[in-house]
Amino acid sequence: MKLPAQLGNLGTPQWLALAWLLVVAAIGWHQWQFWQAPRLDTDVFALLPQDEKAPVAQRAMRQLGEQGERRVVVMLGAADWRTAQDAAARFDATLAAAHAGLRRAGDGGAATQALDFYRPWRDALLTDAQRAELRKPDTTALATQALERLHGLNTGQPTAWLADPLGLWSAWWSQRGGLTAARPRDGLLWVADPGGQRDWAVLLYETEGSAFRLDGERRWGDALDAAGRAAAGAGPVTLLRAGVPLHAEAGAAQGNREMNTIGWGSLAAVIALVWWAFRALRPVALIAVSLLVGCAAALSVTVWVFGQVHLLTLVFGASLVGVAEDFGIHYFTSRLASPATARWPLMKHLLPGLALALLTSVLGYLVLAVVPFPGLRQMAVFSAVGLVAAFLTAVCWFPALDRGALRGSRMADMVAASLARWPALEGRRLWALLALFTLLCAWGVSRLEANDDLRQLQSSPPELIKDQIEVSRLLRIPSPAQFFVVRGATPEAVLQREEALKDRLLSSAAGAGTPALSAVSDWVPSAARQAENRRLSAETEQQVLSKVGQALGEDLKRPAFNTAPLELDAWLASPASAAARAQWLGQVDGGYASAVLIRGLANRAQAEALHALGEQVEGVHWVDRASDMSGLLGRFRVTMGWLLVAGHAVVWLAMALRFGRSAWRAWLPTALASLGCLAVLGWLGEPFQLFNLLALMLLLGMGVDYGIFLLEHQGEGQGHAWLAVLLGALSTGLSFGLLALSATPALHAFGLTLLTGLALVCLLAPLFRLHKPHGKAP
Amino acid sequence: MRRRELLKLLPAGLAAAGAAARAQTAPELLAEIGRRLENPAVLRGEFEQTKTIKGFKRPLVSKGSFVMAAGKGVLWVTAQPFASTVVVTRERLLTLGESGTSRQVDTRQEPGLKAVNEMLMALLAGDVKALAERFQAEGALQGAQGWRLALKPRDAALAGFITRIELEGGRHVDSVNLHEASGDASRIRFFNHTASSLSPAEAGRFGP
Numbered sequence: 001m002k003l004p005a006q007l008g009n010l011g012t013p014q015w016l017a018l019a020w021l022l023v024v025a026a027i028g029w030h031q032w033q034f035w036q037a038p039r040l041d042t043d044v045f046a047l048l049p050q051d052e053k054a055p056v057a058q059r060a061m062r063q064l065g066e067q068g069e070r071r072v073v074v075m076l077g078a079a080d081w082r083t084a085q086d087a088a089a090r091f092d093a094t095l096a097a098a099h100a101g102l103r104r105a106g107d108g109g110a111a112t113q114a115l116d117f118y119r120p121w122r123d124a125l126l127t128d129a130q131r132a133e134l135r136k137p138d139t140t141a142l143a144t145q146a147l148e149r150l151h152g153l154n155t156g157q158p159t160a161w162l163a164d165p166l167g168l169w170s171a172w173w174s175q176r177g178g179l180t181a182a183r184p185r186d187g188l189l190w191v192a193d194p195g196g197q198r199d200w201a202v203l204l205y206e207t208e209g210s211a212f213r214l215d216g217e218r219r220w221g222d223a224l225d226a227a228g229r230a231a232a233g234a235g236p237v238t239l240l241r242a243g244v245p246l247h248a249e250a251g252a253a254q255g256n257r258e259m260n261t262i263g264w265g266s267l268a269a270v271i272a273l274v275w276w277a278f279r280a281l282r283p284v285a286l287i288a289v290s291l292l293v294g295c296a297a298a299l300s301v302t303v304w305v306f307g308q309v310h311l312l313t314l315v316f317g318a319s320l321v322g323v324a325e326d327f328g329i330h331y332f333t334s335r336l337a338s339p340a341t342a343r344w345p346l347m348k349h350l351l352p353g354l355a356l357a358l359l360t361s362v363l364g365y366l367v368l369a370v371v372p373f374p375g376l377r378q379m380a381v382f383s384a385v386g387l388v389a390a391f392l393t394a395v396c397w398f399p400a401l402d403r404g405a406l407r408g409s410r411m412a413d414m415v416a417a418s419l420a421r422w423p424a425l426e427g428r429r430l431w432a433l434l435a436l437f438t439l440l441c442a443w444g445v446s447r448l449e450a451n452d453d454l455r456q457l458q459s460s461p462p463e464l465i466k467d468q469i470e471v472s473r474l475l476r477i478p479s480p481a482q483f484f485v486v487r488g489a490t491p492e493a494v495l496q497r498e499e500a501l502k503d504r505l506l507s508s509a510a511g512a513g514t515p516a517l518s519a520v521s522d523w524v525p526s527a528a529r530q531a532e533n534r535r536l537s538a539e540t541e542q543q544v545l546s547k548v549g550q551a552l553g554e555d556l557k558r559p560a561f562n563t564a565p566l567e568l569d570a571w572l573a574s575p576a577s578a579a580a581r582a583q584w585l586g587q588v589d590g591g592y593a594s595a596v597l598i599r600g601l602a603n604r605a606q607a608e609a610l611h612a613l614g615e616q617v618e619g620v621h622w623v624d625r626a627s628d629m630s631g632l633l634g635r636f637r638v639t640m641g642w643l644l645v646a647g648h649a650v651v652w653l654a655m656a657l658r659f660g661r662s663a664w665r666a667w668l669p670t671a672l673a674s675l676g677c678l679a680v681l682g683w684l685g686e687p688f689q690l691f692n693l694l695a696l697m698l699l700l701g702m703g704v705d706y707g708i709f710l711l712e713h714q715g716e717g718q719g720h721a722w723l724a725v726l727l728g729a730l731s732t733g734l735s736f737g738l739l740a741l742s743a744t745p746a747l748h749a750f751g752l753t754l755l756t757g758l759a760l761v762c763l764l765a766p767l768f769r770l771h772k773p774h775g776k777a778p
Numbered sequence: 779m780r781r782r783e784l785l786k787l788l789p790a791g792l793a794a795a796g797a798a799a800r801a802q803t804a805p806e807l808l809a810e811i812g813r814r815l816e817n818p819a820v821l822r823g824e825f826e827q828t829k830t831i832k833g834f835k836r837p838l839v840s841k842g843s844f845v846m847a848a849g850k851g852v853l854w855v856t857a858q859p860f861a862s863t864v865v866v867t868r869e870r871l872l873t874l875g876e877s878g879t880s881r882q883v884d885t886r887q888e889p890g891l892k893a894v895n896e897m898l899m900a901l902l903a904g905d906v907k908a909l910a911e912r913f914q915a916e917g918a919l920q921g922a923q924g925w926r927l928a929l930k931p932r933d934a935a936l937a938g939f940i941t942r943i944e945l946e947g948g949r950h951v952d953s954v955n956l957h958e959a960s961g962d963a964s965r966i967r968f969f970n971h972t973a974s975s976l977s978p979a980e981a982g983r984f985g986p
Binding site: 115144145147148150151152153157158159160161162163187552553554555556557559 | 827829831832833834835836838840854856859860862864866873875881898932933938939958959960961962
């Protein structure tokens with residue numbers, strides 16, 4: 001840090017104050033612009049780490065996710081279809097009248113459009129069963145059936161009779177329809193509960209407008225609630241809803257609530273504490289200003305670096321209030337300790353300690369950025385910038401703006417004096433305490449259980465998740481996190497490999513309840529397969545037509561079909577591909593790739609069987625994003641563990657440079673508190689995860705500050721440093737304690753760890769203080 | 779008063795034509811046709827079907843008998859030129875061929891077919907109320923007992939198969955004209971209607 005040395009040489013703090021004023025004005029202007037149209041990100045997946053090892057899987061995840069990002073699914077279940085239909089009508093009417101920004105999607109015209117698109121290639125589209133039958137056709141029996149159909153009761157056919165004399169196409173279409181469980185019925189989509197006797201009406205909606213308007217209000221959620229109440233008028237109805245927008249909205253509402261609780265809660269706590277300690281408006285106002293500048297600068301720089309800011313960053317960043325006030329509090333408690341010293345010389349005297357404290361805290365935050373979590377990087381940048389800005393505000397402005405005497409309160413004096421009664425341990429007592437503490441911790445740490453479950457980042461309300469799972473089950477929506485990636489040199493190679501994979505599953509699968517695959521080749525068979533289908537259908541249909549013609553005395557001509565194969569590009573460009581377009585991943589490192597999704601995956605054994613099956617086909621890779629992510633979180637947990645150990649070593653070294661042989665006194669409380677945190681987690685049965693370690697990293701940065709403050713001030717000043725430490729730790733602890741209330745498990749873990757750690761540091765730090773005057777006192 | 783409002787909504791030409799043929803608004807017309815139709819529990823009779831299919835020079839004619847059991851389904855027994863039986867119920871479509879072959883399609887798997895089956899049952903039973911749910915109906919009464927109806931599918935999915943259905947009848951449905959989206963058409967005439975009960979064999983066909 002060169003800054004303190006430079007500052008020491010500057011005689012004119014007014015010059016500094018003005019320079020900082022310019023910066024703050026720029027930040028203010030940027031803030032004013034930002035809040036005109038805040039770019040807030042609420043997607044939980046944006047927090048997830050980039051997995052450099054699997055770019056294709058990542059792309060597949062993103063593409064499949066984008067497909068549904070505006071879609072809301074509502075299902076109304078009743079004992080009979082009529083009630084479900086009635087409920088759906090009431091629901092839709094109420095929702096339409098509410099103008100809540102949800103538009104009914106999926107009109108019936110799509111089916112007709114798709115029929116027209118595929119019609120020229122009818123002869124090239126066969127199901128597996130049909131292909132098997134046509135390889136060894138009994139043309140006499142087929143001709144008899146054709147005659148029966150010709151003369152029988154008409155049951156409808158999507159083509160002219162001559163274009164499909166065997167009636168093959170309906171079966172192909174019904175297999176395409178099988179890709180989702182929902183079927184058109186009476187202008188709605190219908191699903192029957194596979195287990196029970198329930199009929200479900202399915203309504204699809206899309207969110208309107210180009211951007212999410214996530215201002216923390218449950219606009220869609222409330223409208224759906226109201227429509228659900230209206231639907232209940234039809235009779236006993238079960239309502240399920242699912243869709244990314246609902247999770248985003250719930251996340252935004254919750255994030256907003258938490259941000260307000262934590263932000264305003266911390267601010268109120270800090271103001272109350274400062275007022276309680278100093279009984280003067282000036283410290284309160286100045287510290288509030290430093291916090292405000294800190295938060296604004298943090299937000300501006302984050303937006304400038306990342307283009308937008310994640311809502312969870314703001315939630316986490318709200319705890320900054322409880323950390324950034326340390327500098328201000330430390331300055332004002334020092335004023336109490338030596339009221340006679342002039343402002344600027346006092347600040348100059350405090351600077352080395354403050355700068356060192358800032359450095360350790362910022363380092364603690366910046367280590368978060370080592371982990372390639374985009375979300376964590378934002379949080380790290382946000383917090384680090386916020387701290388630096390609050391520090392600069394305190395250094396540049398406080399000496400200039402803080403005029404007049406500071407009385408302090410009796411309470412503050414009592415607290416400052418209380419340090420004298422706090423035992424300072426030396427010699428045998430010290431060792432005994434250390435041994436006891438270590439034993440207790442060892443017992444707790446031995447009970448720790450690691451948990452790298454991805455759901456730590458999940459903060460959606462449980463009922464929404466329950467609905468989502470139920471809707472996925474009923475509609476047989478494929479698993480979003482487990483699928484195959486198929487790669488090949490050309491699109492044709494990819495399609496052929498997909499077909500090989502499907503054939504392999506078909507020949508190995510036994511019994512009902514087997515998962516089914518859905519692939520791009522379901523919609524566009526490979527050119528090779530199209531040619532085979534075309535040959536098979538042409539041969540058999542010619543023969544059947546001539547037999548039927550003979551029987552009826554007609555000269556029947558099979559109409560011509562399109563001889564060029566159905567091309568992937570034509571399909572991608574047509575509305576007919578809407579359902580499966582996202583599965584085509586396009587060009588990927590010199591080749592092409594697609595995702596083959598799995599429907600009806602019921603258990604781990606099935607997933608493992610599929611995994612093994614996929615390995616047997618060339619170019620096919622099994623992807624399990626959930627376990628990949630958990631593995632990644634686990635690897636980061638181990639890395640972070642070592643980084644934490646290294647961090648302690650570095651901090652200890654940095655302090656040895658300033659405090660020499662006394663350095664351990666500043667460092668040991670934090671080290672012990674970290675150990676204690678782990679033990680507490682073990683005792684409480686809380687899972688041990690990456691986020692606990694990240695919190696310990698932060699604890700290292702902040703906890704050491706308290707040791708530094710106590711070491712910096714010896715003799716009489718030590719009591720007031722203790723006051724600063726207590727005030728700082730109290731407000732920081734409160735902020736993170738509020739964070740522990742967060743419904744996001746990761747933030748909860750963060751908050752809980754820091755709350756425990758800070759409390760322990762506070763209790764332990766004075767035990768290790770240097771008792772005798774040191775000669776460095778002012 | 780409501781009637782006047784509805785009339786205002788109708789295109790002027792249609793309203794005029796409707797007035798000429800003893801003006802009836804759709805709900806009233808359907809209610810009146812429902813009153814004119816007899817609804818026995820089991821109705822049997824004979825049919826003659828004439829299909830006009832693209833690419834065929836001559837129409838395809840078939841003859842046979844039918845049994846319509848209210849709430850259960852339809853037995854469609856073709857006698858000429860090929861013997862075959864089709865059993866239509868809400869749950870399935872069963873075809874029994876001349877050589878004893880049988881093919882069955884479950885409507886649980888193909889709800890599109892379920893819609894078609896329900897439509898066929900409603901058509902043959904003259905269940906105008908059920909028909910009006912799926913189709914837009916236009917029509918007129920003829921004489922003291924007769925009526926005719928033209929139906930257009932409300933549902934886009936159904937319209938992909940059927941463009942228009944014309945029905946004529948009196949106490950029973952006498953003829954059905956079915957125009958398919960593919961351009962094919964079939965005309966079915968019904969006669970010799972009688973009301974009776976199901977034989978055990980017939981009841982067995984409809985299944986459990």
